Amino acid sequence: MAAVYKKKYPIPMPDDAEIIDRRGKKLARWTNGKGQERTAEVLDDGRVQFVSDYWYIRYTDASGKMRRQSTGCRDKRTAEKVLADILSNVEKVKAGVMSQSEVAAVGHLDTPLDKHIKDYLADLAVKMIRGRRVSPKHIRHVRKELGRVVRECDFKTLRDIDRQALQRWMDKLARTPREPDDPDSHPLSARTINMHRSAVAAFCNWCVADGRLIANPLAGLPKAEESGPARKRRALTEDEIARLLKAAQERPLRDALTIRRGKNKGKLLAKVNCEERQRLERVGRERTLVYKFMILTGLRRGEVASLTVGALCLDETNPYVRIEGKHAKSGRAATLPLRGDLADDLCKHVDRLVGGGKAAPDTPLFDIDWRNLLRTFNLDLAAAGIPKRDAQGRTVDVHCLRHTFATLLARNGVSPSVAQKLMRHSDIRLTMNTYTHLHLADTANAVAALPTI
Structure with missing residues (x-):
């Protein structure tokens, strides 16, 4: 009873x-x-x-x-x-009239969304994708995106989530400048809006799978139209590569030697002891090697950060580096060749890493601050006199080193199919149209190479 x-x-x-x-x-x-x-x-x-x-x-x-x-x-x-x-x-x-699963879902409809989101993020934290856990960085992004949608759409419970309300919110973001009082401010890009949409849709799919919803209330919600790339990137020229590597090598010690105030402001007169000088020179060498490694392999930042000493095979006739599938963006393992001079640099780096002894295979290959790499890269660009954005609105960031790799391959006559394989792209159009940046001079040289008729 x-x-x-x-x-x-x-x-x-x-x-x-x-x-x-x-x-x-x-x-x-x-x-x-x-x-x-x-x-x-x-x-x-x-x-x-x-x-x-x-x-x-x-x-x-x-x-x-x-x-x-x-x-x-x-x-x-x-x-x-x-x-x-x-x-x-x-x-x-x-x-x-109702099924037991529908009754169970009804019981969740009025529970505060904060609790559901907390459970969802906890589930994400232990989830395995292609053999590795979801990164804390991704979870932070999801929390931020869900929080913004829930707050600005005034969703309090699962019952409140509505496709039309989210569509209106997306349309508003696409029209409204981020800073209404700033005449140069622009609305959020379609790609950013779609990231928020995807975060909420994935959350609703999880609620369905977990029995908290009968169906996804956002089913059929269209994505914002992404008519072009969210960011126009460009490849570095050979002159810019040389300047960037030189700046990366010298800047750590130069910054420490630079006087910041007083009559000697800007002069390299600060006192740096021998031990600190050696450490800063080591930082510069390693950062330079990281940039060179990314330019000559096309590996992404996260992939390079995952590398260990055991991933290198430097004693072979054709030295190479192995990328595990769980660390590759595609989820597929890959073997990439290393140019001779890069292999020599890596060999010296590994020797310095362990003081001439034998490094354990699981020793991280590079010991740098990966989370702040973009900030460091921007400072190196400035030191090298390379503009962050050019007259055409194209930007330079860490991922542009991968673009530089693809462009150098094309300029040096590497066939598109080989370039696609080295870039590890499933579609050759991505290699040639997005990552390869050829100018009129490059195409003019190709035409000039045609035989006389």
Whole structure:
């Protein structure tokens, strides 16, 4: 039989309890660990009868099983309403109007979205994709994107998530400048808007898989039109490569030697002890090698960060580096050749890494601050006199080193199919149209190479 009740159970008499008499009943009064005053009936055996703060319910479900659960309510009438709703759903299941899974989903509809999102992020944190866990960085991005959508669309519960509301929000973002008072401000890019859309859609798909929703309320929501690349990148010229590598080599020590204030401001007169000078020179060498490695292999930043000493095969006739599938963006393992001078540089680097001894295979190949690499790269660009953005609006960032690799391959006559394989692209159009940046001079040289007729 269905009922609403409070749990009662005996507990030991608290040490600081005061025994009082109220209406002929012996009661104990004490202050709990939270500073709250509690009162309970004293039992014949000297213990006290503790009564729960919340109301519980007891009922028989559609399968005939007795269920007991907390309502989370302190008010009896509210708890009775919870029980009435549950009994109504039980009758609907018995009548075939609803399924048990639908009833279970209904129970989640009014739970605050914050709790669902917290559970979703916790599930993401232990999820394995292609043999590796979802990165903390990705989880931070998802939390930020979900938080923004929920806040700006005023979604409080799963029941509130609405396709039309999200569509209106996406349209507004596409029209409204990020800084309305700034005449040079632009709306969010279509790609960024779609990242927010994907975050919410993935969350809803998880809710469906976890039985919290019957169907995804965002099904059929179109993506924002991405008519062009979110960012126009360019490849570095050979002169810029040389300047960048020189700046990366010299800047750590140069910055330490530079006077920042006073009459000698800007001069290289600061005192740096021998040990610190050697450390800064080592930092410059390693950073230069990282840039050179990325330019001559086309590996992405995350892929390079994952490399260990054991990934290098430098003693072979044709030295190479191995990328494990779990670290590659495509999820497929790959073997990439290393140019002779780069292999020599890596061999010296590994020797310095372990002081001439033998390095363990799992030793990280490079010891740099990967999280701040973009900031470091931008400072090196400035030191090299390379503009971050050119007159055509094209930008230079760390990923442009991969573009530089593809462009150098094309300029040096490497066939498109070989370039595609080295870039590890599934579509040759991505290699040739997005990553290869050829100018009129390059194509003019190709035409000039044609035979005389």
